Amino acid sequence: MWGIRLIYNSEISLSRQIFLSFMERILTGEIKQGEALPSTRELAKGLGVSRNTVCEAYDMLWTEGYIVSRQGAPSRVANGLHIKHKKAESPKDKKREQAQVLWDFKTGQPDLTHFPWQLWSQIMREAACELPIRELEYSGPKGYEPLCEEIAQWLFRSRSMEVSPEDIFITSGATQAIRLLVEILHKDGQPFALENPSHPGIRTVITDKGYPLLWMPVDGQGADISILKDKEISAVYVTPSHQFPLGGILPARRRAMLLSLAIEKNFYVIEDDYDSEFRYSGAPISPIYSMDSSHVIYVGTFSKTMFPALRLGFAVIPKPLQGKWKHYRNYMDVQNPVFEQAALAKFLQKRKMDKHVQHMRRIYGEKRNILLSSIEHTFGPSAHPWGDDSGLHVALQFPGMEFGYQFVRDCRETGIRVSPLPRYCLTQTEHTDKLLMGYGHLNHIQIQEGIRVLHQLIKFNNPQV
Amino acid sequence: MWGIRLIYNSEISLSRQIFLSFMERILTGEIKQGEALPSTRELAKGLGVSRNTVCEAYDMLWTEGYIVSRQGAPSRVANGLHIKHKKAESPKDKKREQAQVLWDFKTGQPDLTHFPWQLWSQIMREAACELPIRELEYSGPKGYEPLCEEIAQWLFRSRSMEVSPEDIFITSGATQAIRLLVEILHKDGQPFALENPSHPGIRTVITDKGYPLLWMPVDGQGADISILKDKEISAVYVTPSHQFPLGGILPARRRAMLLSLAIEKNFYVIEDDYDSEFRYSGAPISPIYSMDSSHVIYVGTFSKTMFPALRLGFAVIPKPLQGKWKHYRNYMDVQNPVFEQAALAKFLQKRKMDKHVQHMRRIYGEKRNILLSSIEHTFGPSAHPWGDDSGLHVALQFPGMEFGYQFVRDCRETGIRVSPLPRYCLTQTEHTDKLLMGYGHLNHIQIQEGIRVLHQLIKFNNPQV
Structure with a gap:
């Protein structure tokens, strides 16, 4: 019919x-x-x-x-309802067969097997039950107030930072904080200053918007600040406590110069403190924020201390920028969901974070020792680790060697993933003798075996190793 | 010392x-x-x-x-450490005393008192316990796969839409979806077409980026599409099932014209289906997406059916745009947190959503009847409601009258909040005889009392009412 x-x-x-x-x-x-x-x-x-x-x-x-x-x-x-159809074409599927990754030295992956999941689900449930209904409506772009208060106290306990909860703004991880800051701080025609090398994601956030970049060369101590002296910039992004990826600590003199320039030329310093919780020798490095808070925006994340899918980070925003921040966040995604915020506030308030970070520092410290002794034992003086004092990765230098895309492909086919450092550089011709290796998520055997396999691969082209 | x-x-x-x-x-x-x-x-x-x-x-x-x-x-x-301090100035505190809002007819607020909180906390906990660890790492910008599958089925059950889970991308609410789409769809120098009136937030997302706008006049049936005939545009944003704020249903003929133009001129239609779950008379309105999915991006949200602080929405993205979408989302905030996604998937899978929406439709339907009969009883023929067939708000027209800022201030001082429609318009001189009133979150007494107080205020300037 x-x-x-x-x-x-x-x-x-x-x-x-x-x-x-x-x-x-x-x-x-x-x-x-x-x-x-x-x-x-x-x-x-x-x-x-x-x-x-x-x-x-x-x-x-x-x-x-x-x-x-x-x-x-x-x-x-009715009239005029006929549509002449024209189908959109689907892009071709580009998947291809790849060997299984057995030793994955990718960076930025915390070890999630030691996280207290049972406790976390319990706290999530408690937090969900206790939340007043008004917190389930739109509550604005600042973030859940009790969490801001707990973060302020956590920064005091863990980093000796004195921050008012009023200045803490919750974000969906550090990425969102940096994305918002790039929009807020952009001045027409003035570049953002970045460390070279640095995380490619930061660069992409800026270049996607068509904004120009200014590169600061990095040595063993972090970025060379003097290059900013005669420049007008929108803002500068730095990782002063553990330069990503080379691992240097920006010395006080460069920090002071950076702050003096920021004040004189009226730009802001974005301080990304992405993994300072895990420092294995000596006391924690103080953030630049503690030196002068008027021109520094401190960005922190719980992706490494807790887990990435939590999507919680924060930024400490100076008062003059808070109005703009709220506006842009409001029209980006309004706010974070509330449950994770409430649960994290409880996790901090019960001092479970302190315990967990302490526990993980010991575990990562052991992995680091295994990694460094494997490197020492396998490569001897042919390899030199950079930035191994803290964090979940090292940059491994092999003086006189060069790692290109062919090497990465060979690794990949053998089941090992490493990143050559040029990927993080302005040009592909710098730091060609270095590999970046994340180890936080690997177990002792994976680390030892991975280094052994890496050695075989490198030896194939460099018999002297 | x-x-x-x-x-x-x-x-x-x-x-x-x-x-x-x-x-x-x-x-x-x-x-x-x-x-x-x-x-x-x-x-x-x-x-x-x-x-x-x-x-x-x-x-x-x-x-x-x-x-x-x-x-x-x-x-x-060490040398060079002295910083000449210069303190940033804080903006002045602009807070001032305001009367308490007793009858708050703001829009976009669902009634959260009927949400099954106990059940939700239970499901959150179950979901948190069952999640495999790999889901707690970065899992990419698409969204939690089981949730995409459940949404596809929900769209089939509730909207008769046939959507592949592959094309569903999870977002932090509809705002983020629209924000991403504006970035992805922008073509140099070509405006985004918007309904006039429309939600000011959508306008702000576009103008914040410096992109131009093209306005489509709205009558009782929704947007006048014919204005697009001789124009080149980046994309068009419409609310075809329940025009925001006037409430018209875009008739099939205009829909067909819109799709024909989209195919001919190769632009995309952003279909925001923000509150179609709550329709009080007749069957649900079909989305434009069901007419032709090649040039339509369907955007949905759970802020109204569930609660705003859940921050979960989704977009159905045509294949040719998926690569760009993933890129931009990756550098905006990477992904949504996983717990809400897992819990919502379970809530849908257990058919708790169906039950809850059905329950709320009855409750909102009762409130709507109270509102309409209060208006009828209090204002008689002086007031004419628009768009009352669905959703959580109505536009109330008072032919021959005019509501300016002074009226809003008078309302506010009496403890009542209403929005004059010109706020949603291109110029402040259109629809000056209409007020927008959200009622979903108010109880019966608040609705009746609010209308009574509104009547007194209007009567003060218009004794004939």
Whole structure:
């Protein structure tokens, strides 16, 4: 009957099936404008459904303007409904077979097997039960107030930072903080200053918006600040406590110069403190923020101390920028969901974070020792680790060697993933003798075996190793 | 001793207190470059602490480059550390006394008192316990796969839409979806077409980026599409099932014209289906997406059906745009947190959503009836509601009257919040006889009382009412 096929055990009602069937054929032009539809009685009989079902379908067609009807006359198809179809092409599937990664030295991955999941689910549940209903409405772009307070105390306990909870803004991880700051701090025609090398993600956030970059060369101690002396910049992004990826600590003199320039030229310093919780020798490095908070925006994340899918980070925003921050966050995604915020506040308040970080520092410290002794034992003086005092990765230098894309492919085919450092550089011709290796998520055997396999691969081209 | 005051029961260690004290005074220039620090023995004695404590503090000063030391010689302050301070000014506090809002007819607020919180906390906990660890790492910008599958089925059950889970991308609410789409769809110099009136937030997302706008006038049936005929545009944003804020249903003929133009001129239609779950008379309106999915991006949200602080929405993205979407999302905030996604997937899978939406439709339907009968009873023929067939708000027209800012202020002082429609318009001179009133979150008494108070205020200037 009119090409309508009804499915009786469908989750879509019979009347809607009739509606959809007519709609489809009106749009394709199969049923033409002005054409009369069968009467409801006739169609009901033909389809073997109640007349009521057909009336409902015709009501839908009428409400949405597919048919016009006048008292007494049959319903007719409205004008101008035929769409000449043109299908969009799908991009080709680019997947190809790859060897399994057995030793994955990728960076930025914490070890999640030691996280107290049982406790966390318990705290999530408690937090969910205790939340007042007003917190489940829109609560604005600043973040859950008790979490801001707990973070302020955590920064005091762990980093000796004195921060007012009023200045702490919750974000979906550090990425979002940096993304927002790039929008807020951009000044027409003035570049953002970045360390070279640095994380490619930061660069992409800036270049995606078409903003220019200014590169600061990095040595064993971090960025060379003096390059900023005669420049006008939008802002500068630095990783002063553990330069990513080379691992240097920016010395006080460079910090002081950076702050003096920031004050003199009125730009802001974005301080990304991405993994300072895990320092294995000596006391924690103080953030630049503690030296002068007026021109520093401190960005922290819980992706490494907790886990990445938590999507919680924060930024300490100077008062003059807070209005703009709120505006941009509001029109980006409004705010973070509230449950993780409430649970993390509880986790901090019960001092579970302190315990967990202390526990993980010991575990990562052991992994680091295994890694360094494996390197020492396997490569001897051919390899030199950079930035191994803290964090979850090292940069490994092999003086006199060069690692190109062919080497990475060879590694990948053998089941090992490492990143050559040029990927993080302005040009692909710098730091060609270094590999970046994340080890935090690997177990002792994976680390030892990975280094052994890496040695074989390197030895193949460099028999002297 | 050297102006250092130690606090013994602080959470900051004594050695760090000594470090911070020196750091502060070196940076302010109080202790000058080249100046010798006291010997560790001398300072330990003076402060009454162990020598070890002082050595630790000096180690920190040395590691961070505040002092230089040579074997045998005293530690001296490094050069170039003095920062000439300049404090940033804080913006003035603009808070002022306002009367309490007793009858708040703001829009976009669901009623959260009927949400099954107990069940939700239970499901959150279950979801948290069951999540495999790999889901707690970075899992990419698409979204939690089981949630995409459940949303596909939910769209089929509730909207008769046939969508592949592959094309569903999870977002932090509809705002983020629109924000991303504006970046992805922008073509140089070509405007985004918007309904006039429309939600000011959408406009702001576009104008914040400096992109131009093209306005489509709206009548009782939704947007006038014909204006797009001779224009080149980046994309068009529409609310076809329940025009925001006027409430019209875009008729099939205009939909067909929109799709024909989209195909011919190769632009995308952003379909925001923000509250179609709550329709009180007749069957649900079909989305434009069901007419032709190649040029339509369907955007949905759970802020109204669930609650705003959940921050979960989604977009159905055509294949040719998926690569760009992933890129931009990756550098915006990477992904949503996983717990809400896992819990919502379970909530959908157990059909709790179906039950909850059905329950709320009845509750909102009752509120709508109370509102409409209060309006009818209080204002009689002086007031005419628009778009009351679905959603959580109505536009209320008072033919011949005009509502300016003074009226809003008078309302606010009496404890009532309403939005005059010109706020949603291109110019402030259109729809001046209409007020927008959200009622979903109010109880019956608040609705009745609110209308009564509104009547008094309107009567004051318009005695004929």
